Amino acid sequence: MVRKLYTGPILDVSFDGEICQHAAECVRGMPQVYDTSKRPWINAEYANTPELAEELRQVTRRCPSGALQLHEHEPPT
Template sequence: MTSKRYTGPLVDVTDERELCIHSAVCVRGMPAVFDTSRRPWIDPREAATPDLADQLRAVVARCPSGALQIVEHGEDQ
């Protein structure tokens, strides 16, 4: 499966499109980051403060399919 990574200032988000079940938890939870009318549709740069990054972590944790994952900076280096 192919996973795409979207980079933000505090956390990154990876997305495995094949897993998505289109529940819209992400777009309802944080529309500034998840906007399907925009390319790229995921923009973690919109979560530029610690509070917004926490909100993004919480929304991604609620993704029911596991398509979305948070990558903390420093975790993969």
């Protein structure tokens, strides 16, 4: 299992390509962060405000396989 970490200003996202089911919930939900045409394909830097970070949380939680995981820098208040 190879889980890669993508660092952002408020929270990080990690991804394990071996368990991704290619359901595309992520790219449909937040294409500014999840864009498979880019390298790296996850741009967690985009979520640089509390509002964008919350959007990123909601979209990332929709990942059905567990391939995407959130890593909060600080526990949400």
